[in-house]
Amino acid sequence: MTSRPLGALVLEDEWPARNYLVELLEQSGRARVVAAVPSTTLATAALLGAPEPVDVAFVDVHLAGELEPEAAGLTWIEVFARVPGAPRVVLTTASREHALRAYELGVSDYLLKPFTASRVAESLERVSATLNSERSERLSPAPVNASTSSEPRRIVARRGKSLVFVDLRDAWAFEAEGRLCFVHAPVGRLDVDLSLAAIEAVLRESYLRVHRNWLVMSPHVRSIERESGETTLIVGNDQRSVRVPVARDRVATIRDALLATAVVGLRREH
Numbered sequence: 001m002t003s004r005p006l007g008a009l010v011l012e013d014e015w016p017a018r019n020y021l022v023e024l025l026e027q028s029g030r031a032r033v034v035a036a037v038p039s040t041t042l043a044t045a046a047l048l049g050a051p052e053p054v055d056v057a058f059v060d061v062h063l064a065g066e067l068e069p070e071a072a073g074l075t076w077i078e079v080f081a082r083v084p085g086a087p088r089v090v091l092t093t094a095s096r097e098h099a100l101r102a103y104e105l106g107v108s109d110y111l112l113k114p115f116t117a118s119r120v121a122e123s124l125e126r127v128s129a130t131l132n133s134e135r136s137e138r139l140s141p142a143p144v145n146a147s148t149s150s151e152p153r154r155i156v157a158r159r160g161k162s163l164v165f166v167d168l169r170d171a172w173a174f175e176a177e178g179r180l181c182f183v184h185a186p187v188g189r190l191d192v193d194l195s196l197a198a199i200e201a202v203l204r205e206s207y208l209r210v211h212r213n214w215l216v217m218s219p220h221v222r223s224i225e226r227e228s229g230e231t232t233l234i235v236g237n238d239q240r241s242v243r244v245p246v247a248r249d250r251v252a253t254i255r256d257a258l259l260a261t262a263v264v265g266l267r268r269e270h
Contacts, residue, residue, distance in 0.1 A: 005029065006055040006124060006131075009087065010036040011043040011073065013063045017113065021058060021092070024117050030124040031056070040066060040076040041179070044198045047080075047087070054087045056108070056127045061093040077105050079156050079163070079193045088127045155199075157183050157190035164190055172220040172235045173244055174199050176213040184235070184242045210254050211247045218258055 008031040012018035018036050025031040034054050035046035040063065047054055059073040066072035077089055088108040092115070108130055109123040154165045166185050173184045176196040182189050192199070200207065200215055207215040216235055223234045224246075231246040233254075246254055 005032040006127060007032055007034045007050070007053045007087075009034055009043060009047060009050070009054045009057040011038075011040065011057060011063070011076070012036070012060045012092065013038040013065065014060075017060075017092075017115075021115055021120070024115055024120040025058075025124070027117065028121045028124055030121065030128070038065075039063065040072060040193065041195050041198075043076065044080055044194050048198045055131060056090060056124070057087045058090045058092055058111070061091060074105065076193070077107065079158075088130060090123050090127065155183060155192065155194075157185075157192050159188075159190055166190065168203070168217075172217060173242060174207070174215040175244075186237060186240065188240075189242075208254055208257055210250055211245050214244050216244055221258055224255065224258070 008025050010018055010021055010025070010033060012021060015038075018038065022033050022036050025033050032052075034050045034052055035043075037043050037046055043057070043059075047057070059077060061071060061073040063069055063072035066075075068075060073091065073093075077091075080086070089106075090109040090111055091107045092111045092113065094113045108127050111119060111123055154167050155171060157164045157166050164187065166183055166187070170185050170187075171183050172186075174192065174196060175182045175184065175189075181192045181194060181196055181199070183192050196213070196215060200209060203215070207217050210216050210233060216233060220235050220237075221233050222236065222241065225232045225234065229248075231248075231251045231254075233244040233246060234241050235244050236242055
């Protein structure tokens with residue numbers, strides 16, 4: 001067993017089931033619920049912004065309100081929860097239909113509804129054992145690999161039903177449009193299953209927030225254009241580019257940030 005209760009995230013769209021699972025987890029004494037949310041967007045944001053470590057995520061398969069509700073939980077696991085440092089996953093569902101796919105994705109356990117206190121406790125025990133084993137392996141002497149880093153180097157995006165891995169150095173900008181989010185890169189405009197706030201939390205200072213709907217990587221900014229009182233950044237390369245609006249209250253800050261990383265050759269009137 002771990003020396004502290006496991007930090008748990010609950011992703012369940014049905015309010016009664018979500019509250020009951022939270023109650024069972026807290027009563028077990030083996031877990032502390034860090035967040036309990038109804039959607040994948042909120043789950044991602046909670047995971048990235050959690051005030052304490054999240055060791056395990058209890059994820060429902062069927063999530064109403066998602067683009068593909070019948071298997072939305074599996075999609076979230078596939079796209080996000082298996083990145084390095086992500087929590088272990090326990091899948092929750094009312095049927096065994098998705099069991100094979102769940103184990104292919106590497107989930108730690110599979111809980112059928114209705115939940116019981118004994119089964120939840122057993123699941124937490126299994127996750128704890130897995131985590132203890134992984135910690136023991138990390139403490140064992142191993143060759144030093146200078147290229148290994150805990151910082152994310154790629155982001156997973158979508159093109160139709162395909163997953164595309166985009167190197168963060170090639171990600172020119174991130175755009176929010178309604179409830180959707182996109183990454184702009186040399187390969188085009190791709191869907192991303194993260195909110196802009198979640199992406200900004202992960203990337204920290206790597207990108208500039210130039211607009212409430214846009215994050216931009218400064219090395220890919222080719223020019224700043226001003227016309228009719230509006231400021232626009234041209235971002236991209238010689239083959240492809242995208243026009244990114246700059247919020248009026250951020251123009252001076254963004255301009256100064258871009259100039260700070262360049263050899264400035266402007267005349268005084270500029």
